[in-house]
Amino acid sequence: MSNELVNSPAVRETAVPVVSPRRMAFNRFVSHKAAVVSVFVLAILVVFVALSPLTARYGVNQSVQAPPNSFLPPRANAWLGTDDIGRDLYSRLIYGVRVSLIIGLFSAIISVLIGCVVGAVAGFRGGRFDDVVMRVTDLFLAFPFLVTLLVMRNMLGAISWLTPIIGKVSSVRFIIVLFSIFGWMGVARIVRGQVLALKEREFIEAARAVGATRRYIVRRHLLPNSIGPIMVALTFSVVSAIIGESTLAFFGYGPQAGDGATSLGILVGQAKGAVNTGFWWLALFPCLTLVTIALTINFIGDALRDATDPRMQKDG
Protein backbone atom coordinates (compact mmCIF):
# COMPACT_ATOMS: atom_id res chain seq x y z
CA MET A 1 0.00 0.00 0.00
CA SER A 2 1.82 3.10 -1.16
CA ASN A 3 1.33 6.56 0.17
CA GLU A 4 -0.02 8.04 -3.06
CA LEU A 5 -2.78 5.50 -3.13
CA VAL A 6 -3.87 6.21 0.40
CA ASN A 7 -3.71 9.95 -0.11
CA SER A 8 -5.50 10.01 -3.42
CA PRO A 9 -8.86 11.82 -3.13
CA ALA A 10 -10.92 8.87 -4.25
CA VAL A 11 -9.56 6.65 -1.57
CA ARG A 12 -9.56 9.28 1.12
CA GLU A 13 -13.27 9.84 0.78
CA THR A 14 -14.30 6.24 1.14
CA ALA A 15 -11.58 4.71 3.27
CA VAL A 16 -11.57 4.58 7.05
CA PRO A 17 -9.25 7.13 8.65
CA VAL A 18 -5.60 6.13 8.41
CA VAL A 19 -4.25 5.07 11.78
CA SER A 20 -0.55 4.59 12.21
CA PRO A 21 0.61 1.37 13.88
CA ARG A 22 2.00 3.40 16.75
CA ARG A 23 -1.34 5.10 17.23
CA MET A 24 -3.10 1.73 17.15
CA ALA A 25 -0.75 0.40 19.80
CA PHE A 26 -1.41 3.47 21.91
CA ASN A 27 -5.16 2.98 21.55
CA ARG A 28 -4.85 -0.63 22.57
CA PHE A 29 -2.78 0.38 25.58
CA VAL A 30 -5.29 2.99 26.66
CA SER A 31 -8.15 0.54 26.39
CA HIS A 32 -6.53 -1.48 29.18
CA LYS A 33 -8.11 0.42 32.04
CA ALA A 34 -6.11 -1.16 34.85
CA ALA A 35 -2.91 -0.19 33.06
CA VAL A 36 -3.95 3.43 32.69
CA VAL A 37 -4.73 3.62 36.39
CA SER A 38 -1.40 1.91 37.06
CA VAL A 39 0.49 4.48 35.03
CA PHE A 40 -1.01 7.25 37.14
CA VAL A 41 -0.38 5.50 40.45
CA LEU A 42 3.17 4.67 39.48
CA ALA A 43 3.80 8.20 38.23
CA ILE A 44 2.63 9.67 41.53
CA LEU A 45 4.85 7.24 43.39
CA VAL A 46 7.88 8.05 41.25
CA VAL A 47 7.32 11.78 41.67
CA PHE A 48 7.10 11.35 45.43
CA VAL A 49 10.28 9.34 45.45
CA ALA A 50 12.15 11.62 43.06
CA LEU A 51 11.29 14.63 45.19
CA SER A 52 12.17 12.77 48.37
CA PRO A 53 13.91 15.70 50.09
CA LEU A 54 10.62 17.60 49.84
CA THR A 55 8.07 14.84 50.29
CA ALA A 56 9.72 12.98 53.16
CA ARG A 57 8.90 14.59 56.44
CA TYR A 58 11.94 13.39 58.36
CA GLY A 59 15.44 12.26 57.60
CA VAL A 60 16.07 8.58 57.10
CA ASN A 61 17.46 8.21 60.60
CA GLN A 62 15.61 10.97 62.33
CA SER A 63 13.13 10.23 65.09
CA VAL A 64 9.82 12.02 65.06
CA GLN A 65 9.86 13.24 68.64
CA ALA A 66 11.78 12.88 71.87
CA PRO A 67 11.42 9.47 73.52
CA PRO A 68 9.16 7.67 74.22
CA ASN A 69 8.76 7.49 70.49
CA SER A 70 9.03 3.84 69.48
CA PHE A 71 6.12 1.90 67.97
CA LEU A 72 3.78 4.85 67.86
CA PRO A 73 0.64 4.05 65.90
CA PRO A 74 -0.24 6.35 62.98
CA ARG A 75 -0.82 9.90 64.22
CA ALA A 76 -0.45 13.52 63.16
CA ASN A 77 3.32 13.78 63.46
CA ALA A 78 3.92 10.32 61.97
CA TRP A 79 1.30 9.49 59.36
CA LEU A 80 2.17 5.85 59.10
CA GLY A 81 3.45 5.33 62.62
CA THR A 82 6.99 4.86 63.86
CA ASP A 83 9.36 1.91 64.09
CA ASP A 84 11.30 0.42 66.97
CA ILE A 85 13.58 3.41 67.43
CA GLY A 86 10.99 6.06 66.71
CA ARG A 87 11.66 6.79 63.04
CA ASP A 88 8.84 7.87 60.77
CA LEU A 89 7.67 4.95 58.64
CA TYR A 90 6.26 7.20 55.93
CA SER A 91 9.59 8.94 55.34
CA ARG A 92 11.49 5.68 55.50
CA LEU A 93 9.15 4.14 52.96
CA ILE A 94 9.95 6.95 50.53
CA TYR A 95 13.68 6.44 50.98
CA GLY A 96 13.24 2.69 50.78
CA VAL A 97 11.23 2.79 47.58
CA ARG A 98 13.92 4.97 46.06
CA VAL A 99 16.58 2.32 46.64
CA SER A 100 14.26 -0.43 45.41
CA LEU A 101 13.34 1.45 42.24
CA ILE A 102 17.01 2.12 41.49
CA ILE A 103 17.82 -1.56 41.93
CA GLY A 104 14.84 -2.58 39.82
CA LEU A 105 15.51 -0.16 36.98
CA PHE A 106 19.24 -0.65 36.69
CA SER A 107 19.25 -4.40 36.92
CA ALA A 108 16.36 -4.59 34.46
CA ILE A 109 18.18 -2.40 31.95
CA ILE A 110 21.40 -4.38 32.24
CA SER A 111 19.52 -7.68 32.02
CA VAL A 112 17.65 -6.55 28.94
CA LEU A 113 20.83 -5.38 27.21
CA ILE A 114 22.64 -8.66 27.88
CA GLY A 115 19.53 -10.69 27.17
CA CYS A 116 18.97 -8.99 23.80
CA VAL A 117 22.50 -9.62 22.62
CA VAL A 118 22.63 -13.22 23.79
CA GLY A 119 19.10 -14.01 22.65
CA ALA A 120 19.55 -12.43 19.24
CA VAL A 121 22.84 -14.19 18.61
CA ALA A 122 21.53 -17.52 19.86
CA GLY A 123 18.36 -17.28 17.80
CA PHE A 124 20.04 -16.02 14.67
CA ARG A 125 23.12 -18.20 14.71
CA GLY A 126 21.57 -21.35 16.11
CA GLY A 127 23.91 -24.30 16.39
CA ARG A 128 26.16 -25.10 19.29
CA PHE A 129 26.04 -21.67 20.92
CA ASP A 130 22.25 -21.71 20.92
CA ASP A 131 22.14 -25.20 22.43
CA VAL A 132 24.54 -24.39 25.23
CA VAL A 133 22.95 -21.04 26.14
CA MET A 134 19.44 -22.40 26.18
CA ARG A 135 20.43 -25.48 28.16
CA VAL A 136 22.11 -23.33 30.78
CA THR A 137 19.18 -20.91 31.06
CA ASP A 138 16.66 -23.74 31.25
CA LEU A 139 18.62 -25.30 34.05
CA PHE A 140 19.03 -22.05 35.95
CA LEU A 141 15.42 -21.09 35.61
CA ALA A 142 14.24 -24.52 36.72
CA PHE A 143 15.81 -24.19 40.16
CA PRO A 144 14.23 -22.45 43.11
CA PHE A 145 15.13 -18.84 42.50
CA LEU A 146 15.91 -18.03 46.11
CA VAL A 147 18.36 -20.92 46.49
CA THR A 148 20.29 -20.06 43.35
CA LEU A 149 20.32 -16.43 44.33
CA LEU A 150 21.66 -17.08 47.83
CA VAL A 151 24.31 -19.54 46.68
CA MET A 152 25.48 -17.23 43.88
CA ARG A 153 25.46 -14.27 46.21
CA ASN A 154 27.76 -15.94 48.70
CA MET A 155 30.00 -17.27 45.97
CA LEU A 156 30.43 -13.93 44.19
CA GLY A 157 30.89 -12.21 47.52
CA ALA A 158 33.68 -14.58 48.50
CA ILE A 159 35.77 -14.06 45.35
CA SER A 160 38.02 -11.31 46.59
CA TRP A 161 39.29 -9.96 43.27
CA LEU A 162 35.71 -9.34 42.15
CA THR A 163 34.93 -7.09 45.10
CA PRO A 164 36.48 -3.89 43.67
CA ILE A 165 34.43 -4.39 40.49
CA ILE A 166 31.03 -5.41 41.77
CA GLY A 167 31.18 -4.02 45.28
CA LYS A 168 30.71 -5.57 48.69
CA VAL A 169 28.00 -8.16 49.30
CA SER A 170 25.84 -5.65 51.10
CA SER A 171 26.14 -2.85 48.55
CA VAL A 172 23.44 -1.79 46.14
CA ARG A 173 25.84 -2.26 43.22
CA PHE A 174 26.40 -5.89 44.16
CA ILE A 175 22.67 -6.56 44.26
CA ILE A 176 22.26 -4.96 40.83
CA VAL A 177 25.04 -7.14 39.41
CA LEU A 178 23.53 -10.21 41.02
CA PHE A 179 20.09 -9.62 39.53
CA SER A 180 21.57 -8.79 36.16
CA ILE A 181 23.33 -12.15 36.13
CA PHE A 182 19.98 -13.87 36.56
CA GLY A 183 17.74 -11.44 34.78
CA TRP A 184 19.20 -11.76 31.29
CA MET A 185 18.18 -15.39 30.97
CA GLY A 186 14.47 -14.82 30.80
CA VAL A 187 14.96 -11.94 28.37
CA ALA A 188 17.32 -13.97 26.19
CA ARG A 189 14.72 -16.69 25.95
CA ILE A 190 12.04 -14.24 24.82
CA VAL A 191 14.28 -12.46 22.30
CA ARG A 192 15.51 -15.76 20.92
CA GLY A 193 11.97 -16.94 20.37
CA GLN A 194 11.10 -13.70 18.63
CA VAL A 195 14.21 -13.84 16.44
CA LEU A 196 13.54 -17.45 15.51
CA ALA A 197 10.05 -16.49 14.38
CA LEU A 198 11.20 -13.40 12.50
CA LYS A 199 14.21 -14.75 10.70
CA GLU A 200 12.14 -16.90 8.37
CA ARG A 201 10.05 -13.92 7.25
CA GLU A 202 10.30 -12.51 3.76
CA PHE A 203 11.76 -9.13 4.62
CA ILE A 204 14.73 -10.75 6.31
CA GLU A 205 15.23 -12.93 3.28
CA ALA A 206 15.02 -9.83 1.12
CA ALA A 207 17.62 -8.08 3.24
CA ARG A 208 19.86 -11.08 2.96
CA ALA A 209 19.33 -11.23 -0.78
CA VAL A 210 20.55 -7.67 -1.25
CA GLY A 211 23.68 -8.54 0.65
CA ALA A 212 23.06 -7.25 4.14
CA THR A 213 25.49 -8.56 6.72
CA ARG A 214 24.26 -10.59 9.64
CA ARG A 215 25.16 -7.84 12.02
CA TYR A 216 23.14 -5.36 9.98
CA ILE A 217 20.12 -7.65 9.83
CA VAL A 218 20.17 -8.21 13.57
CA ARG A 219 20.56 -4.56 14.36
CA ARG A 220 18.29 -3.00 11.78
CA HIS A 221 15.59 -5.62 11.36
CA LEU A 222 15.46 -8.22 14.10
CA LEU A 223 15.88 -6.11 17.21
CA PRO A 224 13.61 -3.22 16.15
CA ASN A 225 10.90 -5.72 15.26
CA SER A 226 11.25 -7.34 18.65
CA ILE A 227 10.84 -4.10 20.54
CA GLY A 228 7.39 -5.03 21.83
CA PRO A 229 8.40 -8.23 23.62
CA ILE A 230 11.59 -6.54 24.81
CA MET A 231 9.61 -3.74 26.43
CA VAL A 232 7.37 -6.28 28.09
CA ALA A 233 10.40 -8.20 29.32
CA LEU A 234 11.82 -4.96 30.68
CA THR A 235 8.77 -4.24 32.81
CA PHE A 236 8.67 -7.77 34.17
CA SER A 237 12.42 -7.61 34.90
CA VAL A 238 11.87 -4.49 36.97
CA VAL A 239 9.23 -6.26 39.04
CA SER A 240 11.24 -9.39 39.53
CA ALA A 241 14.29 -7.41 40.62
CA ILE A 242 12.27 -5.38 43.12
CA ILE A 243 10.61 -8.49 44.51
CA GLY A 244 13.94 -10.31 44.47
CA GLU A 245 15.58 -7.55 46.46
CA SER A 246 12.78 -7.64 49.00
CA THR A 247 13.07 -11.40 49.28
CA LEU A 248 16.79 -11.23 49.90
CA ALA A 249 16.41 -8.42 52.39
CA PHE A 250 13.58 -10.25 54.06
CA PHE A 251 15.93 -13.09 54.93
CA GLY A 252 18.68 -10.69 55.93
CA TYR A 253 20.80 -11.05 52.78
CA GLY A 254 19.82 -7.77 51.16
CA PRO A 255 21.70 -4.52 50.67
CA GLN A 256 22.77 -2.78 53.83
CA ALA A 257 23.60 0.61 52.49
CA GLY A 258 24.92 1.84 55.82
CA ASP A 259 23.89 4.70 58.09
CA GLY A 260 20.40 3.33 58.55
CA ALA A 261 19.67 3.64 54.84
CA THR A 262 16.82 1.40 53.98
CA SER A 263 15.09 -0.40 51.15
CA LEU A 264 11.61 -1.72 50.63
CA GLY A 265 12.87 -5.22 51.39
CA ILE A 266 14.41 -4.19 54.70
CA LEU A 267 11.16 -2.53 55.71
CA VAL A 268 9.13 -5.59 54.77
CA GLY A 269 11.67 -7.72 56.63
CA GLN A 270 11.19 -5.67 59.78
CA ALA A 271 7.51 -6.41 59.50
CA LYS A 272 8.29 -10.04 60.33
CA GLY A 273 9.27 -9.06 63.84
CA ALA A 274 6.40 -6.64 64.23
CA VAL A 275 3.66 -9.15 63.51
CA ASN A 276 3.38 -11.03 66.76
CA THR A 277 3.43 -7.88 68.82
CA GLY A 278 0.54 -6.43 66.87
CA PHE A 279 2.26 -3.35 65.42
CA TRP A 280 0.11 -3.70 62.34
CA TRP A 281 1.27 -0.52 60.61
CA LEU A 282 4.84 -1.82 60.38
CA ALA A 283 3.59 -4.88 58.52
CA LEU A 284 0.76 -3.44 56.51
CA PHE A 285 2.21 -0.32 54.87
CA PRO A 286 5.48 -1.74 53.52
CA CYS A 287 3.61 -4.79 52.24
CA LEU A 288 0.98 -2.65 50.57
CA THR A 289 3.65 -0.48 48.95
CA LEU A 290 5.47 -3.50 47.60
CA VAL A 291 2.28 -5.04 46.24
CA THR A 292 1.23 -1.73 44.70
CA ILE A 293 4.53 -1.36 42.88
CA ALA A 294 4.54 -4.97 41.69
CA LEU A 295 0.93 -4.83 40.59
CA THR A 296 1.11 -1.52 38.73
CA ILE A 297 4.25 -2.45 36.80
CA ASN A 298 2.79 -5.86 36.00
CA PHE A 299 -0.40 -4.27 34.70
CA ILE A 300 1.61 -1.90 32.54
CA GLY A 301 3.61 -4.82 31.18
CA ASP A 302 0.43 -6.73 30.45
CA ALA A 303 -1.06 -3.78 28.58
CA LEU A 304 2.19 -3.30 26.66
CA ARG A 305 2.03 -6.89 25.55
CA ASP A 306 -1.52 -6.43 24.30
CA ALA A 307 -0.59 -3.14 22.68
CA THR A 308 2.52 -4.25 20.84
CA ASP A 309 1.23 -7.54 19.56
CA PRO A 310 -1.24 -6.72 16.77
CA ARG A 311 -2.18 -10.36 16.34
CA MET A 312 -3.50 -10.55 19.87
CA GLN A 313 -7.23 -10.91 19.82
CA LYS A 314 -9.08 -9.00 22.44
CA ASP A 315 -10.31 -11.83 24.60
CA GLY A 316 -10.32 -10.10 27.92
Place this chain on the structure above:
Amino acid sequence: MLRFVIRRLAWAVPTLFLVTFLVYIALRIGTNPVESYKRINPRATPAKIQQYIDKNGLDPNYVRGYFRWLVNFVTLDWPRSIKGSREVWPQLKDALANTLRLGAAASVVGIFFGLMLGVYAALRPGGRRDVGVNTAAFVGISIPPYVSAILLQLLFAVYWSRWFGSTLFPTSGVYPPGHTGFNLLLMLKHMVLPVTVVAIQIIAVYARYMRSSLLDVLSSEYMRTARSKGISERRVLFKHGLRNALIPVVTIAALDVGSIVGGLIITENIFSYPGMGKYFLSSFGEGDFPLLMPWMVIIVASVLLFNLLADVSYAWLDPRIRLE
Protein backbone atom coordinates in the same frame (compact mmCIF):
# COMPACT_ATOMS: atom_id res chain seq x y z
CA MET B 1 8.23 -44.76 24.57
CA LEU B 2 10.50 -46.76 26.85
CA ARG B 3 13.47 -45.95 24.68
CA PHE B 4 12.62 -42.28 24.89
CA VAL B 5 12.47 -42.42 28.67
CA ILE B 6 15.74 -44.30 28.88
CA ARG B 7 17.43 -41.82 26.58
CA ARG B 8 16.23 -38.89 28.63
CA LEU B 9 17.38 -40.63 31.79
CA ALA B 10 20.77 -41.16 30.20
CA TRP B 11 20.89 -37.39 29.78
CA ALA B 12 19.67 -36.64 33.26
CA VAL B 13 22.36 -38.62 35.05
CA PRO B 14 25.39 -36.73 33.69
CA THR B 15 23.47 -33.49 34.23
CA LEU B 16 22.96 -34.48 37.85
CA PHE B 17 26.70 -35.01 38.27
CA LEU B 18 27.56 -31.79 36.50
CA VAL B 19 25.12 -29.69 38.50
CA THR B 20 26.10 -31.19 41.84
CA PHE B 21 29.72 -30.52 40.91
CA LEU B 22 28.87 -26.87 40.23
CA VAL B 23 26.92 -26.68 43.48
CA TYR B 24 29.87 -28.23 45.28
CA ILE B 25 32.21 -25.56 43.92
CA ALA B 26 29.76 -22.74 44.61
CA LEU B 27 29.22 -23.85 48.18
CA ARG B 28 32.92 -24.31 48.80
CA ILE B 29 33.70 -20.83 47.57
CA GLY B 30 30.60 -19.23 49.05
CA THR B 31 30.36 -20.77 52.50
CA ASN B 32 33.98 -21.78 53.07
CA PRO B 33 33.23 -25.03 54.93
CA VAL B 34 36.61 -25.35 56.64
CA GLU B 35 36.39 -21.85 58.08
CA SER B 36 32.86 -22.36 59.29
CA TYR B 37 33.94 -25.59 60.97
CA LYS B 38 36.70 -23.74 62.80
CA ARG B 39 34.33 -20.95 63.70
CA ILE B 40 31.74 -23.21 65.25
CA ASN B 41 34.24 -25.60 66.83
CA PRO B 42 36.97 -23.19 67.91
CA ARG B 43 38.77 -25.79 70.02
CA ALA B 44 38.97 -28.50 67.38
CA THR B 45 42.35 -30.20 67.14
CA PRO B 46 44.19 -30.23 63.80
CA ALA B 47 43.57 -33.96 63.60
CA LYS B 48 39.84 -33.41 63.96
CA ILE B 49 39.86 -30.73 61.31
CA GLN B 50 41.78 -33.02 58.99
CA GLN B 51 39.24 -35.76 59.62
CA TYR B 52 36.43 -33.33 58.79
CA ILE B 53 38.17 -32.27 55.58
CA ASP B 54 38.69 -35.87 54.51
CA LYS B 55 35.17 -36.95 55.26
CA ASN B 56 33.60 -34.04 53.37
CA GLY B 57 35.91 -34.15 50.39
CA LEU B 58 37.24 -30.65 50.99
CA ASP B 59 40.48 -31.27 49.15
CA PRO B 60 42.11 -28.06 47.85
CA ASN B 61 41.75 -29.59 44.41
CA TYR B 62 38.06 -29.26 43.55
CA VAL B 63 37.85 -32.21 41.19
CA ARG B 64 39.56 -34.60 43.56
CA GLY B 65 37.54 -33.22 46.45
CA TYR B 66 34.28 -33.64 44.58
CA PHE B 67 34.97 -37.29 43.80
CA ARG B 68 35.95 -37.86 47.40
CA TRP B 69 32.67 -36.35 48.50
CA LEU B 70 30.77 -38.29 45.87
CA VAL B 71 32.19 -41.63 46.98
CA ASN B 72 31.27 -40.91 50.58
CA PHE B 73 27.83 -39.73 49.55
CA VAL B 74 27.02 -42.72 47.37
CA THR B 75 28.29 -45.23 49.93
CA LEU B 76 26.04 -43.48 52.46
CA ASP B 77 29.04 -42.65 54.59
CA TRP B 78 27.68 -39.17 55.24
CA PRO B 79 29.64 -36.78 57.43
CA ARG B 80 28.00 -35.36 60.53
CA SER B 81 26.77 -31.78 60.70
CA ILE B 82 29.19 -29.07 61.79
CA LYS B 83 26.92 -27.70 64.44
CA GLY B 84 26.24 -30.21 67.18
CA SER B 85 27.86 -33.01 65.14
CA ARG B 86 24.55 -34.69 64.43
CA GLU B 87 23.52 -37.28 61.89
CA VAL B 88 22.31 -35.56 58.73
CA TRP B 89 19.78 -38.07 57.43
CA PRO B 90 17.30 -38.04 60.37
CA GLN B 91 17.02 -34.26 60.16
CA LEU B 92 16.82 -34.26 56.40
CA LYS B 93 14.22 -37.01 56.43
CA ASP B 94 11.94 -35.12 58.82
CA ALA B 95 12.33 -31.91 56.86
CA LEU B 96 11.61 -33.71 53.61
CA ALA B 97 8.50 -35.38 55.01
CA ASN B 98 7.14 -32.11 56.38
CA THR B 99 7.78 -30.28 53.14
CA LEU B 100 6.34 -33.02 50.98
CA ARG B 101 3.19 -32.92 53.08
CA LEU B 102 2.93 -29.18 52.82
CA GLY B 103 3.87 -29.04 49.15
CA ALA B 104 1.54 -31.86 48.17
CA ALA B 105 -1.39 -30.34 50.05
CA ALA B 106 -0.76 -26.92 48.55
CA SER B 107 -0.32 -28.34 45.05
CA VAL B 108 -3.52 -30.38 45.23
CA VAL B 109 -5.54 -27.48 46.56
CA GLY B 110 -3.86 -24.97 44.27
CA ILE B 111 -4.03 -26.96 41.07
CA PHE B 112 -7.62 -28.03 41.68
CA PHE B 113 -8.94 -24.54 42.31
CA GLY B 114 -6.66 -23.02 39.71
CA LEU B 115 -7.93 -25.32 36.99
CA MET B 116 -11.55 -24.82 38.06
CA LEU B 117 -11.19 -21.06 37.96
CA GLY B 118 -9.42 -21.20 34.63
CA VAL B 119 -12.22 -23.23 33.07
CA TYR B 120 -14.83 -21.05 34.72
CA ALA B 121 -13.24 -17.96 33.20
CA ALA B 122 -12.65 -19.43 29.75
CA LEU B 123 -16.24 -20.53 29.27
CA ARG B 124 -17.41 -16.92 29.01
CA PRO B 125 -14.45 -15.08 27.51
CA GLY B 126 -14.69 -11.33 28.01
CA GLY B 127 -17.55 -11.65 30.44
CA ARG B 128 -17.68 -10.30 33.92
CA ARG B 129 -16.49 -13.47 35.59
CA ASP B 130 -13.65 -13.82 33.12
CA VAL B 131 -12.42 -10.34 33.91
CA GLY B 132 -12.87 -11.04 37.61
CA VAL B 133 -10.86 -14.27 37.57
CA ASN B 134 -8.22 -12.76 35.34
CA THR B 135 -7.72 -9.73 37.55
CA ALA B 136 -7.72 -11.80 40.72
CA ALA B 137 -5.12 -14.13 39.25
CA PHE B 138 -3.04 -11.16 38.21
CA VAL B 139 -3.14 -9.75 41.72
CA GLY B 140 -2.31 -13.22 43.03
CA ILE B 141 0.91 -13.54 41.06
CA SER B 142 1.94 -10.00 41.93
CA ILE B 143 1.83 -10.68 45.67
CA PRO B 144 5.06 -12.24 46.90
CA PRO B 145 4.41 -15.17 49.27
CA TYR B 146 5.97 -13.49 52.27
CA VAL B 147 3.62 -10.56 51.97
CA SER B 148 0.53 -12.74 52.07
CA ALA B 149 2.15 -14.81 54.82
CA ILE B 150 2.86 -11.77 56.97
CA LEU B 151 -0.60 -10.36 56.50
CA LEU B 152 -2.24 -13.70 57.30
CA GLN B 153 -0.04 -14.06 60.33
CA LEU B 154 -0.92 -10.61 61.52
CA LEU B 155 -4.59 -11.41 61.13
CA PHE B 156 -4.58 -14.82 62.79
CA ALA B 157 -1.80 -14.51 65.35
CA VAL B 158 -2.94 -11.22 66.80
CA TYR B 159 -6.24 -9.86 65.65
CA TRP B 160 -8.42 -12.94 65.41
CA SER B 161 -8.03 -13.75 69.08
CA ARG B 162 -8.39 -10.09 69.97
CA TRP B 163 -11.66 -9.81 68.05
CA PHE B 164 -13.24 -13.21 68.60
CA GLY B 165 -11.57 -14.35 71.80
CA SER B 166 -10.07 -17.58 70.46
CA THR B 167 -7.36 -18.53 68.00
CA LEU B 168 -8.65 -20.12 64.83
CA PHE B 169 -5.49 -21.22 63.09
CA PRO B 170 -2.09 -21.47 64.78
CA THR B 171 0.64 -19.54 62.99
CA SER B 172 3.78 -21.52 63.68
CA GLY B 173 5.19 -25.01 63.72
CA VAL B 174 3.59 -28.37 63.04
CA TYR B 175 2.37 -28.93 66.58
CA PRO B 176 2.06 -26.65 69.58
CA PRO B 177 5.28 -26.46 71.58
CA GLY B 178 5.72 -29.45 73.87
CA HIS B 179 3.32 -31.68 71.96
CA THR B 180 4.42 -35.26 71.32
CA GLY B 181 2.88 -38.01 69.25
CA PHE B 182 0.64 -37.85 66.24
CA ASN B 183 -2.55 -35.83 66.06
CA LEU B 184 -4.04 -35.41 62.61
CA LEU B 185 -6.49 -32.65 63.45
CA LEU B 186 -3.87 -30.55 65.19
CA MET B 187 -1.47 -31.06 62.30
CA LEU B 188 -4.05 -30.05 59.72
CA LYS B 189 -4.90 -26.96 61.70
CA HIS B 190 -1.26 -25.94 61.65
CA MET B 191 -1.06 -26.51 57.92
CA VAL B 192 -4.00 -24.32 56.94
CA LEU B 193 -2.18 -20.99 56.77
CA PRO B 194 1.06 -22.16 55.09
CA VAL B 195 -0.97 -24.14 52.57
CA THR B 196 -3.09 -21.08 51.86
CA VAL B 197 -0.04 -18.94 51.17
CA VAL B 198 1.55 -21.41 48.76
CA ALA B 199 -1.77 -22.30 47.19
CA ILE B 200 -2.59 -18.66 46.37
CA GLN B 201 0.43 -18.57 44.08
CA ILE B 202 -0.39 -21.89 42.48
CA ILE B 203 -4.05 -21.01 41.98
CA ALA B 204 -3.16 -17.74 40.29
CA VAL B 205 -0.63 -19.32 37.96
CA TYR B 206 -2.82 -22.26 36.99
CA ALA B 207 -5.96 -20.24 36.50
CA ARG B 208 -4.09 -18.19 33.91
CA TYR B 209 -2.54 -21.19 32.18
CA MET B 210 -5.78 -23.09 32.09
CA ARG B 211 -7.78 -20.14 30.83
CA SER B 212 -5.49 -19.34 27.93
CA SER B 213 -4.99 -22.98 27.04
CA LEU B 214 -8.72 -23.69 27.04
CA LEU B 215 -9.40 -20.56 25.00
CA ASP B 216 -6.93 -21.79 22.40
CA VAL B 217 -8.59 -25.16 22.26
CA LEU B 218 -12.13 -23.81 22.20
CA SER B 219 -11.43 -21.79 19.10
CA SER B 220 -9.91 -24.71 17.23
CA GLU B 221 -11.39 -26.52 14.28
CA TYR B 222 -11.88 -29.86 15.91
CA MET B 223 -14.15 -28.34 18.52
CA ARG B 224 -16.41 -27.14 15.76
CA THR B 225 -16.25 -30.56 14.16
CA ALA B 226 -17.18 -32.19 17.45
CA ARG B 227 -20.14 -29.86 17.86
CA SER B 228 -21.29 -30.37 14.29
CA LYS B 229 -21.33 -34.11 14.90
CA GLY B 230 -24.11 -33.44 17.36
CA ILE B 231 -22.27 -34.36 20.52
CA SER B 232 -23.72 -32.77 23.62
CA GLU B 233 -22.09 -29.56 24.75
CA ARG B 234 -21.03 -31.18 28.00
CA ARG B 235 -19.33 -34.02 26.23
CA VAL B 236 -17.65 -31.67 23.77
CA LEU B 237 -16.22 -29.71 26.63
CA PHE B 238 -15.01 -32.61 28.72
CA LYS B 239 -13.97 -35.08 26.08
CA HIS B 240 -12.46 -32.72 23.52
CA GLY B 241 -11.92 -29.40 25.18
CA LEU B 242 -10.54 -30.10 28.62
CA ARG B 243 -8.50 -33.06 27.58
CA ASN B 244 -6.59 -31.11 24.97
CA ALA B 245 -6.35 -28.00 27.07
CA LEU B 246 -4.69 -29.96 29.85
CA ILE B 247 -1.74 -31.03 27.71
CA PRO B 248 0.29 -27.81 27.98
CA VAL B 249 -0.89 -27.30 31.55
CA VAL B 250 0.48 -30.66 32.69
CA THR B 251 3.82 -29.88 31.12
CA ILE B 252 4.04 -26.55 32.80
CA ALA B 253 2.97 -28.13 36.08
CA ALA B 254 5.96 -30.42 36.02
CA LEU B 255 8.33 -27.62 35.08
CA ASP B 256 6.98 -25.39 37.78
CA VAL B 257 8.23 -27.44 40.70
CA GLY B 258 11.18 -25.10 41.21
CA SER B 259 8.99 -22.12 41.88
CA ILE B 260 6.77 -24.13 44.22
CA VAL B 261 9.84 -25.13 46.21
CA GLY B 262 10.91 -21.48 46.25
CA GLY B 263 7.54 -20.44 47.62
CA LEU B 264 7.74 -23.21 50.21
CA ILE B 265 11.11 -22.02 51.48
CA ILE B 266 9.76 -18.55 52.13
CA THR B 267 6.50 -19.75 53.63
CA GLU B 268 8.11 -22.29 55.91
CA ASN B 269 10.46 -19.67 57.25
CA ILE B 270 7.67 -17.31 58.19
CA PHE B 271 5.47 -19.95 59.79
CA SER B 272 8.42 -21.65 61.53
CA TYR B 273 7.46 -24.83 59.75
CA PRO B 274 10.25 -27.39 60.15
CA GLY B 275 10.64 -28.33 56.49
CA MET B 276 13.25 -28.23 53.74
CA GLY B 277 13.14 -24.45 53.54
CA LYS B 278 13.89 -23.88 57.17
CA TYR B 279 16.52 -26.60 57.00
CA PHE B 280 18.17 -24.86 54.06
CA LEU B 281 18.10 -21.36 55.47
CA SER B 282 19.47 -22.34 58.85
CA SER B 283 22.23 -24.57 57.48
CA PHE B 284 23.08 -22.00 54.81
CA GLY B 285 23.33 -19.30 57.45
CA GLU B 286 25.73 -21.46 59.46
CA GLY B 287 27.68 -22.51 56.39
CA ASP B 288 27.04 -26.12 57.39
CA PHE B 289 28.45 -27.95 54.37
CA PRO B 290 27.61 -31.52 55.50
CA LEU B 291 23.96 -30.50 55.90
CA LEU B 292 23.78 -28.48 52.70
CA MET B 293 25.14 -30.91 50.13
CA PRO B 294 22.54 -33.69 50.59
CA TRP B 295 19.81 -31.04 50.53
CA MET B 296 21.15 -29.71 47.26
CA VAL B 297 21.34 -33.19 45.77
CA ILE B 298 17.69 -33.79 46.61
CA ILE B 299 16.62 -30.48 45.07
CA VAL B 300 18.72 -30.94 41.92
CA ALA B 301 17.50 -34.50 41.49
CA SER B 302 13.87 -33.56 41.92
CA VAL B 303 14.12 -30.66 39.47
CA LEU B 304 15.68 -32.98 36.89
CA LEU B 305 13.10 -35.65 37.62
CA PHE B 306 10.20 -33.27 37.11
CA ASN B 307 11.76 -31.97 33.91
CA LEU B 308 11.88 -35.53 32.70
CA LEU B 309 8.27 -36.04 33.75
CA ALA B 310 7.31 -32.94 31.80
CA ASP B 311 8.87 -34.27 28.62
CA VAL B 312 7.44 -37.72 29.06
CA SER B 313 3.96 -36.55 29.93
CA TYR B 314 3.96 -34.19 26.99
CA ALA B 315 4.92 -36.95 24.62
CA TRP B 316 2.45 -39.32 26.19
CA LEU B 317 -0.51 -36.95 26.21
CA ASP B 318 -0.05 -35.46 22.78
CA PRO B 319 -0.02 -38.14 20.13
CA ARG B 320 1.26 -35.65 17.56
CA ILE B 321 4.65 -35.53 19.27
CA ARG B 322 6.94 -38.06 17.66
CA LEU B 323 9.64 -39.63 19.79
CA GLU B 324 12.25 -40.20 17.22
